[in-house]
Amino acid sequence: MIIKAKTQYVLITLALNLIVWACSSVSVFSPEAYKQAVDLKVESLNLMSDATMQYEDFEEDVVHLKTELAKAYEFSKGRPNNEISTRQWEILINPDGNLLGGFLKRWEEEETLSQMFLTEMQVLVGDAFDTIIGLESGKIDPSEIK
Numbered sequence: 001m002i003i004k005a006k007t008q009y010v011l012i013t014l015a016l017n018l019i020v021w022a023c024s025s026v027s028v029f030s031p032e033a034y035k036q037a038v039d040l041k042v043e044s045l046n047l048m049s050d051a052t053m054q055y056e057d058f059e060e061d062v063v064h065l066k067t068e069l070a071k072a073y074e075f076s077k078g079r080p081n082n083e084i085s086t087r088q089w090e091i092l093i094n095p096d097g098n099l100l101g102g103f104l105k106r107w108e109e110e111e112t113l114s115q116m117f118l119t120e121m122q123v124l125v126g127d128a129f130d131t132i133i134g135l136e137s138g139k140i141d142p143s144e145i146k
Helices: 001-022 031-052 055-078 084-093 102-112 115-137
Strands: none
Touching: 001 102, 031 055, 031 102, 055 084, 055 102, 084 102, 084 115, 102 115
16 A cells, blocks of 8 residues: 555656656746737838838838847847747748848848739748747746646
8 A cells, every 4th residue: 555655656746747847848938028029020021011112211120120130039049948939030030041031131132022022921921920929829827827
């Protein structure tokens, strides 16, 4: 009887440790990170809408957006156990990639972009932001842990 009780205790302790370990391997929900991603999605898609016009007319806006994106990336990178979200930010803002960073670089190089290209890119960039937003909203909110 004592051996059975000790075995149950050990199994319960092991199970609880595994649950704690699994939860701690992913960063907790951050309202700031969530708001940042949502705000930057809206700001990015709005600015992208102007890409049929001359880049130089929006250069300051692009520089501002790139700064805000860099802040979001650094915030994500600085959070513990947040590697997946950080990697998504890297993919999104990479100027040599095929999402927002590449779009902004192409706009600068070509000065104007076609409406068809712009529309397709807005869908891709919106989806990329939705991935980041979904990753954040799927995390455990520490205030809800009892």
